[in-house]
Amino acid sequence: MSEAGKSRVLVVGGTRGTGLLIARLLHERNFRVRVLARDPARASAELGSAFEVVAGDLTKASTLPPALRAVDHIIFTAGAPSGRYASERLVKATDHDGVLDTLAAAHRAEFRGRFVYLNTIGIHTPSVARTLLNLLKRNTFVWRRRVEDEIRSSGLDYTIIRVGFLVDRPAREHAVVVGQGDLPLAPRNRIARADVAEAFVEAMQHPRASRATFEIVWGDGPRRESWDELLGRLRREARGEAEDKLRR
Numbered sequence: 001m002s003e004a005g006k007s008r009v010l011v012v013g014g015t016r017g018t019g020l021l022i023a024r025l026l027h028e029r030n031f032r033v034r035v036l037a038r039d040p041a042r043a044s045a046e047l048g049s050a051f052e053v054v055a056g057d058l059t060k061a062s063t064l065p066p067a068l069r070a071v072d073h074i075i076f077t078a079g080a081p082s083g084r085y086a087s088e089r090l091v092k093a094t095d096h097d098g099v100l101d102t103l104a105a106a107h108r109a110e111f112r113g114r115f116v117y118l119n120t121i122g123i124h125t126p127s128v129a130r131t132l133l134n135l136l137k138r139n140t141f142v143w144r145r146r147v148e149d150e151i152r153s154s155g156l157d158y159t160i161i162r163v164g165f166l167v168d169r170p171a172r173e174h175a176v177v178v179g180q181g182d183l184p185l186a187p188r189n190r191i192a193r194a195d196v197a198e199a200f201v202e203a204m205q206h207p208r209a210s211r212a213t214f215e216i217v218w219g220d221g222p223r224r225e226s227w228d229e230l231l232g233r234l235r236r237e238a239r240g241e242a243e244d245k246l247r248r
């Protein structure tokens, strides 16, 4: 059953790319949408007056609490800038410390909803693309792997969605494969940002996505299965399993 109409969702990363598509899709589905923005004027101009824009910067923990007040769910897609060099200091501040500071602010705000986090496939599987990305965005995979562990042990309800290479194409052009393995980051494992946006909005509400980690990439042929079918097969992580992952 959809919670739309009454629930407020905070989108961290909602000013651009996949997060912006998620914010717009949530609005279309009648959720109240709040977006964290480093540049609130630019974000308001982009999003329009139906969206609540709250100033905040992931690298400055003291700026985060106002965005976390009275939200029902949090979707986190932000990351150090893609496609150009980012120092390890910036990567850690954004991709690791920024997530932890958001979780801490959520706890302080007595957040009781689901934290839905965007990560990248290849977290546990080496590949050429992963090596290159780790050189460009310094050790981003190291910090993003640690963040997964922190989310699992945070005590919050969560879903971790690992996405393939992101491309700008409309949703529903291809089948979507939802898996719980360890796909490598490679150009063949790609998916549209618009398909990812659907996955986030559906997973945020789906009971089987609670305490689950899954990957999404395009599959062969057209989309045949509904999100309910795709997510309905998910296996939740038991607490012991989450601790095992912590030791990996």
Ligand SMILES: NC(=O)c1ccc[n+]([C@@H]2O[C@H](COP(=O)([O-])OP(=O)(O)OC[C@H]3O[C@@H](n4cnc5c(N)ncnc54)[C@H](OP(=O)(O)O)[C@@H]3O)[C@@H](O)[C@H]2O)c1
Residues within 6 Å of the ligand: 012, 013, 014, 015, 016, 017, 018, 019, 036, 037, 038, 039, 056, 057, 058, 059, 077, 078, 079, 080, 081, 082, 094, 118, 119, 120, 121, 163, 164, 165, 166, 167, 193
């Ligand atoms: N490109 C790929 O193929 C690929 C594959 C897998 C995963 N990813 C990851 O997927 C996510 C989405 O990628 P995308 O290309 O769709 O979006 P994107 O253009 O990389 O957007 C990043 C978002 O993070 C926000 N952000 C960055 N630093 C911030 C900070 N200090 N405080 C607050 N917000 C901050 C940006 O806000 P501003 O508007 O203020 O810049 C923007 O909204 C990223 O985390 C990326 O690393 C990308």
